[in-house]
Amino acid sequence: MARSSEQTYDVVCSDSLKPNPKTHRCPDNGAKVNLADCGISIDKRVAELNTVWTDPAFDPSQRAFYYVRVLEDPTCRWSTHDAVALKQPPPANVPTTVQERAWNSPI
Numbered sequence: 798m799a800r801s802s803e804q805t806y807d808v809v810c811s812d813s814l815k816p817n818p819k820t821h822r823c824p825d826n827g828a829k830v831n832l833a834d835c836g837i838s839i840d841k842r843v844a845e846l847n848t849v850w851t852d853p854a855f856d857p858s859q860r861a862f863y864y865v866r867v868l869e870d871p872t873c874r875w876s877t878h879d880a881v882a883l884k885q886p887p888p889a890n891v892p893t894t895v896q897e898r899a900w901n902s903p904i
Contacts, residue, residue: 809848828870835873
């Protein structure tokens with residue numbers, strides 16, 4: 798029985814950044830969250846990302862599947878939004894921000 802393995806490639810980065818050729822990961826774009834009002838870095842985002850990618854390790858004799866993951870810039874967690882609205886400090890027992898993620902079905 799064949800053993801499966803996984804490889805992750807960041808193929809397009811925001812803010813005209815490029816993936817590291819060795820790690821295949823995008824550098825941090827520096828997006829920040831202002832915890833006083835939950836404002837986000839409006840200068841660190843793009844309306845659209847698109848690219849064409851070819852698997853550099855593709856082997857037609859091996860079975861493979863691919864899926865797309867999208868990682869959003871950080872935003873305030875719901876409890877931080879509530880704390881800001883109530884003019885209270887955010888809860889200390891949970892993170893103040895989250896980074897949402899979306900993905901498609903494998904192809």
